Amino acid sequence: MAGIVVLMGIYTMLALALNLRFGTAGLIDLGVVGFFAIGAYSYVILTAPAPGTADAYMFGFHLPMFIGFVGSGLISAFFAFLVGLPAIRLKGEYLAIATYAFAEVIQYLFTNEKWLTNGVKGFIGIEQPFRKFFVSANSYQYFYAFLIVLAVACFWYILSRLERSPFGRTLKAIRENEDAARAAGKDIERFKMWAFVIGAAIIGFAGSFYVWFTSLVVPSLFVSEVTWVAWIALTIGGTGNYKGMILGAAIIVGIQEATRFLQASAELATILAASRFIAMGLILVLIIRFKPKGILPERNTVN
């Protein structure tokens, strides 16, 4: 159970960030996994010990865990800023494709630039926060699940507060009507950039949490499926509704776990893996068809 909660939490974080970018600011971002990877690697490179003889990477700063964590969000945000400088002006689908391409390039870079990322070998044995206070891994995993829930609650609080602030109101206005927002004297690129950067920071932090969960990073963790799963969680749960996002993440992780309990034999595994894809696809298609605003749609705030 604890493992499921952790993954649900991490996907909820991604969905939360995506909701700020898309639900509030209307940016179609298909590059979630790119920032996720940047966050994860930032954390690892900041905290990794100096390279051993068999390692190809050059930088391991061996900084305290806390700094690594903060760094993962900040560095991801910084990259979002760099990407956003030219890309934030792109409209709709063009932004989607640009961010998608960005995420792919990031994966190739992380695979090939060994001096930075240790290539496909990646980093292993990553230390987990507060691990030393726990004797057994079993009790720790419950603590970690608790930590994740805490973090999700924290992000939830921050984001819902942001959304209700004048900042969030302006973002929504931009989502609703860019021309009118411009007529109201809003520098829409700047606001979009903020949404993009804050979203990236949260995705970056989620990267740290993910690294602690997997205890290793390799480039193959960061495939575009992560982006799609985050989107699916957001879409089926309900854009603009925080409970919806948690529900969406729960459904997606739930589908994957449910098939696990049907796992009885080796041969069945292929079918089960296949039905996971089918179930994920079906649920997305059906929700869009019959409840296009998601299971828990956004409620319009009334002052």
Next chain:
Amino acid sequence: MVLEVKNVSKVFGGLRAVHEASFQVKENSITGLIGPNGAGKSTLFNCIAGYYPPSAGEIFFKQEKTSGFTADEIAKRGLARTFQTPQGFAQMTVMENLMVVPKGQVGEKPWQGLINGKKVKEQEEEIRKKAFKLLADFGLSEQKNDLIANLSAGEARIVEIARQLMLDPEVLLLDEPAAGINPALQNHLIQVLLKLRQQGLTLLIVDHNLGFISSLCDYIYVLHLGQIIAEGTPQEIFRNPRVVEVYLGGIA
């Protein structure tokens, strides 16, 4: 002169929508810009508001050259506009629509919005009061919690004007404000606009119909096929045979 348009041209592909148009708007006046459909009014209007960069010519607002500025920069300098078909933040309430607009909101900085400190709260309260007063002035108090998407066309138009007034503009550009509004509401609108002028606002109204505009404007410019073909007081314009020909056709 609060607004000066000097030899502005705008070309789209091969199409010349506006050709060396020049005109001026006096402070605290109500100036009209009229012309038949396709005359280039909206294009010129968009050039002034910063939605299109002019292909040639210059525009000055309060003696500052604003051609080349983006729309939001121009809006912040006190030149507010409305749209031909009312634009609003559809899935937001009337109140929220108004509250989006004011300049210099501290809470628009994400960290300030997050902390939601005293300054933000005070400012929000101020803005809310201001919006409430505007809505009351326009007779829209009851609709303050309605979504823009659910308003009638006439209401949407008035809300848009109210929303843009939240900018505290010096000049208000109105794009066919009377279109789609029934006569009773039109009269109400005229009263509102006249009152705004009394309060010191300068108005530039674009319309293709002389009727509404003549009862409001001090001075009118007539645009036809991208060029200013006449200017003068409403009376002068009505007597101008060129204008009458453009509007009614040759066989008069």
Next chain:
Amino acid sequence: MLKKFLVSCMVLSMLVLPGCGQAPASTPTGGSGTSSNNSSSNSGGDISIGILTSYTGEMGAFGVPVYNAAKLAFDEVNAEGGIKGKKIKLFTEDDQSTVESGIRGARKLITANGVIAMHGMVSDVLLATWDFAKQNKVMVTSPYAGTTKLDTTGGDYQYRTVPSDSLDGRVAAHVLWDKGYRKIAVMYETAESTTSIANAVAQQFQQLGGTVTIMEPFQSRQSSYLAELKKVSETSPDAVWLGSGQETAPTVLKQWKQRGYKWQWMVSSDIAVPEIFKLVGTDTMNGILTEIPAGDSQSEDYKRFAASYKAAYGKDPGGNFEANSYDAAMIMALAMVAGGKADGTTINENYKKIASPPGVKVHTFKDAVTELKKGNDIDYEGPSGDVNFDDHGTTSGSFNALIANNGKWEQFKFYPASAFEKTK
């Protein structure tokens, strides 16, 4: 309402799909084959062991053979009466060749099924699950996790019955050198195992005095490798070592043939499977070399293993680490017998001891139990070779050098573990 509908849709898809899928005749079921009952998770009398392996995804081809071979070993153990009367019961999980799935699978096996040992992980999954397993006193073994990352960190609650990739690469270099090639190129996919083997091949070959003309990493699963082949051909090597998986290697080899290049190929052990002949074509494959970490296929142990494997599953073992998986499972069972208890700690404590010298050499479960009962120290040897472990839980390993000949991999040279001890 809607949720209900969706859940039923999901279940429906699962019920319908197996019907149309290709279900091989030899379907082993998780618990039932090895014990009487597979419904309860950890019924008192049974010893639960988990097979966490890749049935799907990139490494999907290896899952079933690894499972089958391990099951063969445990079936033999159960047939001999199990361990102190307790039968071994298998649970299995698909890691989908991804770390995330692997972690989830491991957690389920450990927390829900209460396994005392897990077997069958690929490198990344093993690394990601090992700490959690160790904390829960669950033993972890792998028949094919060659990653060099374990070279110095393994040994505690973690063993592998396969040599490290670095040794694998050195052997490949030796085989090419022994065949008389002096100028080779190295092409490899940017995956962890292929990269580390490729580096080892190049390093060793240069140490032997040969020339490596080019190291060409490439991206897997592209539609065309013509450009890469051309680049390699420009360096005119005598032979090319190819490190690649089953999805990509056929494209490379077919396009090599189509373009009429002539060099000698040596391929990594990922491709040393029977299926490759169907994928690439027997003609194209003829004469291609490979080496696999395995016991001497001429040995009695291997022949006996191959025969019972064929009897159980209707297929010859080969190329999919079946022998390694069998031995890992067998040693696991023996470690429990030797320690007299069925838990992870016992397996961990006895794993190395019973498979490494000194001790009486034993080859079957029955003999081993007899020797252990006598109070003798034993040294198990199985179809995959000596299976002696170093301090970090890795077997020294022997290798078979194979050549493709008319649709089959034929052994042309055997390199016993002793051949490489000095180069280590």
Next chain:
Amino acid sequence: MSLLKCENVESGYGKLPILHGVNLRVAEGEMIALLGANGAGKSTLMKTIAGILPLMKGSMVFDGRDITLLKNHALAKMGLGYVPQENNVFADLTVAENLEMGAFTIKNAKQAIEAIFERFPKLKERYKQKAGTLSGGERQLLAVGSALLLKPRLLILDEPTSGLSPQATESMIETISRIRDDGTAVIWVVEESPKEVLAHVDRVYLLESGLVKKEGTGREFLEDEEEFETLFLGHNVG
């Protein structure tokens, strides 16, 4: 019998109606002008008749058949031609291809296109040119020509002279009255040069705020000069 009969038509965009119950009739071969201020609902009415906007209330009968639920392309096949005010040609297609699309549903398309070329020689000169590169007048000509290919019984023209030069306007008016003379009924949305147009039309409808405010012959409208000027120029204040 009227060719087109609209009763109590309500329609609009989204949920809110712009037309609040319009009644309109067109007889066979009749030319109708539709007047009204911006936002009065002229284009909305045209789009509703052409089947582009769905009807919210009321009924429409064309050629004796209820067309309330019919889609745009089916109406076209019944002989209802529509020339929208904007985007009325396929900009990416050549002039010839545009005409072929106009003749999509008819049998001897080639001959019909030849006939259009004869009628509008200007189009023939440019038959290989992309429609997007034509001048405004040529574009309108092409749009009208394409619509004529269907041999429509009723042709709806939404401000066909908008943005045209005086000469182009004049020749367009001429062209359209010739179309009527050939027996096609026409609904003409008029914004500009109303005097010339009204001299040609049989009847006029004046729309205000989504309702028909006045109905009469072209002559009646032209004769009542004061009201006419009020309508197009507004009140002469002062």
Next chain:
Amino acid sequence: MDYIPYLVSGLVTGTILLLGTVGFSLVKRIENFLNIAHGQVLTLGAYLGYTFNVKLGWNIYLAFLAATLITTVVGWLIFKVFYQPIRSHGNLYLLFTSVGVAYIIHGVIEAFYGVQAKTYSVPVSKVLEINGIPIISGTEAAVIVLALGSAFGLHLFLTRTLTGKAIRAMASNLSLANARGIDTEKIASVAWLLSSALGAMAGIFSGMIGTVYTDMGWAVILLILSAAVLGGLGSLYGVMIGAMIIGLSMDLSVIILPSSYRPAVAFAMVIVVLLFRPQGILGGEGH
């Protein structure tokens, strides 16, 4: 002379990509959404080709025809079942539905065929050599000729037939097409049929050149998106050029870069193009 083999391999990659991309942007133009599932249509075609060619032992060209035919029909059915009913929701919903559809097709293929890669039985053909350098094999030549032939056929269809012109008309101005009496539903169906047929062909061609595997669709849709953006999303001729540029630049990049960067070259080009010419190489002004 030395670079000719790179050019040829670029041509092969490019022409296959061209077929896939043209089908993709046909849908983009008619339905105005990014059909992520188009990659899976290629995969489906490739697997059906495998069934006929290997499982049933048919000649490759016969298998090619049969697989293309079936995929075409399946593609059309997918349109009818999944996309048509939600058209009014808007293009973002269509895009995410296509993601769902992609997962469904992916799952179904994996359930039927398993995860192991497949290859066709294509007889090894003679290689044309110049100065001892192998230039092009028969299969490659056949693929290039057939792919370019199909693209040219599509061009003829779109410019010479009434239905083809109607497709272009519909893409140019949907409501006007309706007003002209064109049954746009029917024309949309034709466009989907064409798109799926071209996708299937692209899939089978890549099967003839390389291997067929279940993740193929995800890998290829990225390249298709790249080529489409490069050429200007909606412009059919633009994306043909875009596809060729991507194919050639990927294979020529191998000369100077490690080939593990090959696909990244394509994506990097997309980013650069979007930054400097967001409307694509041949796209018109503004969108």
